Amino acid sequence: MSKAITISDLNKMKQAGEKIACLTSYDACFAKLQEKAGVDVLLVGDSLGMVLHGQETTVSVTMSDMIYHTRLVSQNCTRPLVMSDMPFMSYGSPAQALGNASRLIAEAGAKMVKLEGGAMFADTISLLSDHGIAVCAHLGLTPQSVHKIGGYFVQGRDEESAKQLTDDALLLEKAGAECLLLECVPATVAADITAEINIPVIGIGAGLDCDAQVLVAHDMLGMSAYQPKFSRNFLQETDSIESAFRNYVTAVKSQVFPDAAHIF
Ligand code: KIV
Numbered sequence: 090m091s092k093a094i095t096i097s098d099l100n101k102m103k104q105a106g107e108k109i110a111c112l113t114s115y116d117a118c119f120a121k122l123q124e125k126a127g128v129d130v131l132l133v134g135d136s137l138g139m140v141l142h143g144q145e146t147t148v149s150v151t152m153s154d155m156i157y158h159t160r161l162v163s164q165n166c167t168r169p170l171v172m173s174d175m176p177f178m179s180y181g182s183p184a185q186a187l188g189n190a191s192r193l194i195a196e197a198g199a200k201m202v203k204l205e206g207g208a209m210f211a212d213t214i215s216l217l218s219d220h221g222i223a224v225c226a227h228l229g230l231t232p233q234s235v236h237k238i239g240g241y242f243v244q245g246r247d248e249e250s251a252k253q254l255t256d257d258a259l260l261l262e263k264a265g266a267e268c269l270l271l272e273c274v275p276a277t278v279a280a281d282i283t284a285e286i287n288i289p290v291i292g293i294g295a296g297l298d299c300d301a302q303v304l305v306a307h308d309m310l311g312m313s314a315y316q317p318k319f320s321r322n323f324l325q326e327t328d329s330i331e332s333a334f335r336n337y338v339t340a341v342k343s344q345v346f347p348d349a350a351h352i353f
Contacts, residue, residue: 091168094129096201096223096267099170102129102300103289109301110341111172111291112309112334115141115158117165119306119330124166126334130291131166132303133159133199135174135233140307147232150176152189156197163198172225172268173199177233180204183213190222203270205231207257211264218265226261228254229295230273243273243294243353251278255285262286270303271295273319276352294319296352302341309337319351 102109111130114120115137123131137158138150159173173193180186186204193199202217203225204210214224229244245251255278258269269290271279276296283290283299292299294317304320307313310333311322323333323340340346 094170110338111303120162120165148177159197172201214264223267225268226266
């Protein structure tokens with residue numbers, strides 16, 4: 090049985106320049122195949138609201154949904170680090186966040202929780218961190234705010250918003266975030282942030298220079314109705330789901346993915 094990946098392993102991988110491969114995972118079947126394929130981090134994303142439930146957005150996903158799916162994943166893999174999304178409005182105050190994050194850790198088996206948003210969550214991250222909960226801060230495109238943003242757009246394109254992203258990243262690292270996820274951010278901006286902060290940066294649509302890459306598994310298997318620009322169909326190039334996962338891991342580790350076609 091392989092040793093479980095920890096936060097300190099992810100930090101060592103960042104320091105050594107070894108890329109980290111991450112995929113979304115919502116159930117036992119994918120978790121087992123992804124572990125066999127060598128995926129380092131399994132993200133139980135609230136994207137399951139769109140992928141599994143067929144909803145237009147992630148906002149209807151509940152704590153019960155996240156606990157159920159996180160448990161399925163965490164009970165069916167050993168080596169990958171399991172990260173679980175905090176769903177919309179489950180972290181409206183620091184106290185509410187602490188209660189809900191602790192359920193994802195204690196009841197569902199997550200090793201890290203992820204929440205969307207910048208500076209206003211510094212106190213929340215600090216509280217969680219003080220209570221021994223590892224947090225990944227999700228910046229850039231934050232899908233839970235889709236109705237406020239008005240769509241799924243690339244973030245940080247102009248100087249002012251790029252600076253805001255960098256300031257938020259530095260602040261949240263200082264607040265105690267153990268990891269950062271950047272979604273749909275220009276590759277140059279993500280590269281600068283990755284170089285500037287000490288915690289691992291996971292990118293999705295954020296270029297090659299991030300420490301880690303993540304994709305929605307159903308997108309990279311060509312199962313989704315819409316293929317985002319930043320994704321690639323890895324199943325098209327092989328004959329099984331497990332080898333598609335394996336080829337993704339190899340492409341991330343050898344820095345072949347993402348290429349120019351998949352970045353902003
Ligand atoms: O919910 C999710 O799957 C995510 C990824 C898109 C990063 O947050």
